[in-house]
Amino acid sequence: MKFDDKVPIYYQIKTHLYHEMLNGQLTAGAQLPPVRQLAVDLTVNVNTVQRALGEMITEGTLTSQRGKGNFVTTDTTRLAQLKDQLVMAQLAQTYDQLHAFNLTDAEILTSLKQYIEKRGIAQ
Amino acid sequence: MSTALSIQNLNYKRNRQVILHDGQLTLSTGKIVGLLGENGAGKTTLMRLITGNAQGQGVIKVGDSSDVMHRKQKTSFSDHLKGFDKSTKINQVVKFYQTVYPDFSNDRYQEMATFLQLDASQKLTALSKGTKEKLIIALTLARQTELYLLDEPFSGIDSMSRKQVISSILKWTPDNATLLISDHYVHEIASLLDEIVVVKDQTIAVHKGADEIRDQLGVEIEDYYESLYEVGGAADDK
Numbered sequence: 001m002k003f004d005d006k007v008p009i010y011y012q013i014k015t016h017l018y019h020e021m022l023n024g025q026l027t028a029g030a031q032l033p034p035v036r037q038l039a040v041d042l043t044v045n046v047n048t049v050q051r052a053l054g055e056m057i058t059e060g061t062l063t064s065q066r067g068k069g070n071f072v073t074t075d076t077t078r079l080a081q082l083k084d085q086l087v088m089a090q091l092a093q094t095y096d097q098l099h100a101f102n103l104t105d106a107e108i109l110t111s112l113k114q115y116i117e118k119r120g121i122a123q
Numbered sequence: 124m125s126t127a128l129s130i131q132n133l134n135y136k137r138n139r140q141v142i143l144h145d146g147q148l149t150l151s152t153g154k155i156v157g158l159l160g161e162n163g164a165g166k167t168t169l170m171r172l173i174t175g176n177a178q179g180q181g182v183i184k185v186g187d188s189s190d191v192m193h194r195k196q197k198t199s200f201s202d203h204l205k206g207f208d209k210s211t212k213i214n215q216v217v218k219f220y221q222t223v224y225p226d227f228s229n230d231r232y233q234e235m236a237t238f239l240q241l242d243a244s245q246k247l248t249a250l251s252k253g254t255k256e257k258l259i260i261a262l263t264l265a266r267q268t269e270l271y272l273l274d275e276p277f278s279g280i281d282s283m284s285r286k287q288v289i290s291s292i293l294k295w296t297p298d299n300a301t302l303l304i305s306d307h308y309v310h311e312i313a314s315l316l317d318e319i320v321v322v323k324d325q326t327i328a329v330h331k332g333a334d335e336i337r338d339q340l341g342v343e344i345e346d347y348y349e350s351l352y353e354v355g356g357a358a359d360d361k
Contacts, residue, residue, distance in 0.1 A: 003314050005343035008334040040293045044314050045155045048334070 001042045009044050013052035016042070021061070021072055022083055032062070032070040127152045127270055127301035128173065128185055130327070135165075135172060135179035142168050146181065146327045148320060150301050152269070155292075155315055157333075158305040159348055160322035166305040169322060170272045173303075174198050185270050196226075200272040201259045209248035213241060213258060224266050232265035235295060239287055253284035260288050264295040271296065273304040277311060289315065313344040321351060 003012050020026040032038065035053065039046045053070055056062040060078050063071050073079065098108050126149055133146030142165050150156055160166050171177035175191035185194045207216055220227045236243070239257040250258065256276050263271055273292075277285050292315065296302050306312055309319070313333065321329040329351065336347050 005310075005313050005345065006337060006341060008337045009314055010334060036294065040290055042314075043289055043293065045293065045317060046298070047153065047155075047317050051334075 003044075009048050010051040010055070013038075013042060013044065013049060014056060017052070017056065018061070018082065018086060021079065022086065026072050028072055028076055028079060029074040030072045031068075032072070034069060125152050126150070126184075126186075127154070128303070129183070130173075131182040133172065133179055133181035133183065133327075135168060135177065137168075141325050143172070143179065143322075143327075144325050148327050148330060150303070150318075152301055153299045154317040155296070155302045155304065157309060157312060157316040157319045157344075158303050158322065159309055159319055160305075160307065161352075162307055164322045165325065166307075166322055167274050169327075170200060170274055170303070170305070171202070173270075173272065174200050174202075176200075176202065197268050198270045198272060199224075199263045199266040199268050200274075201263045203274065204247065204255070204259060207247055209246070211247050212243070213245050213247070214243040216247070216258070216262065217243070220262055220265070226267045228265055228267055231267070231295065232261055235261035235264065235291055238294075239291060252278075253280040256280050256288060257284060257291075260291050264291065267297060269300055271300060271302040273302065275305050275307070277306055277308070285311065309348050310343075310345045316344070319344060319348070321348065323351060 001016060003009055017026065017032075026032070032053070033041065035046055035049050039049045042049070053062060053064075057064050057070070060075065061073055061082055063073050065071065095108065098111070103111065128148065128150040130146050130148040133143055134141075135143045146169070158166050158169070168177060172179050173183055173185065173194065175183075175194050182189055183194065185197045188194065188197070204216070207219075217229075217232060220232075221229060235241075239261055241254070241258055241261060245254075247255070260273070260276060263273060276288055280288070289312070292302065292304070303320075304312065304315075309316075316333045318330065318332050319336075320327060323329070331347075333344055336342065336344055340347060342350075
């Protein structure tokens with residue numbers, strides 16, 4: 001995995017795992033690889049992986065079972081909430097950028113609709 | 124968290140020339156720490172001082188012991204295989220390690236040797252730079268101890284070898300062991316590191332958390348490191 005070295009690595013690991021949880025690579029209740037395996041796969045050290053997983057356990061997107069490992073939560077409400085958060089964050093970023101081009105809300109909506117329609121035809 | 128290495132008031136001169144002065148450093152257990160600095164800054168010297176292969180003034184403790192014998196026992200450092208004749212074969216070097224170090228695990232060595240594709244019958248003189256570094260990694264990490272020192276394991280090796288060396292470090296460094304790894308080029312190992320230590324101006328100038336640099340300063344480790352060398356750049360705040 002390629003990292004942006006300006007952003008804390010533990011934060012990027014969390015983002016990476018969130019994406020796998022939302023795109024279906026890691027489903028609700030799925031077991032994560034052992035910490036050391038994740039460290040090797042992502043070429044980061046074990047402490048950094050542990051920090052990322054620790055925060056995700058605290059916030060409830062992962063659960064830890066003693067002696068068994070770490071699992072994606074089976075709490076689908078929590079996962080839906082996570083999805084909302086990430087969608088909102090992505091929208092906020094896009095919206096702010098478009099706003100900076102002096103587009104009005106109505107223009108942003110129109111552009112977005114046009115874009116989606118075009119994409120629909122292209123595909 | 125307990126202390127893996129502590130250095131107090133370390134001074135070292137060679138031929139009356141100051142190499143290191145007033146060095147202070149404390150490393151916690153279980154960390155991977157990058158030791159950075161320009162060529163000739165004193166990184167290798169610092170490692171030799173830690174193991175007692177060089178004698179300076181001041182107090183160096185590995186774990187809780189400042190005794191040189193204990194420090195040697197608790198520190199795994201291969202120092203570029205200095206002292207081995209060039210015609211020595213890999214399996215003879217391995218035998219030597221097995222004899223000299225009670226904490227050397229042949230099983231661990233063989234696992235790594237397989238992973239790194241080391242040929243036991245090869246002579247040291249026949250090894251490429253990359254293969255030699257792989258051998259050093261396998262020998263160093265096959266010992267089961269508290270502190271590991273790796274001196275520029277990536278200098279002059281190709282990118283495939285580098286990847287294998289990095290994977291070996293991540294796979295085989297024991298939990299709760301501390302690993303100090305020197306390099307003069309931080310970019311390729313930045314994602315591995317918990318902390319960086321910079322040797323500059325004949326002293327240990329900087330000791331900082333890697334994610335602390337990214338989090339608080341919002342810069343890449345490499346940019347931060349380079350800024351230390353700019354006139355009027357980041358001060359040597361510890």
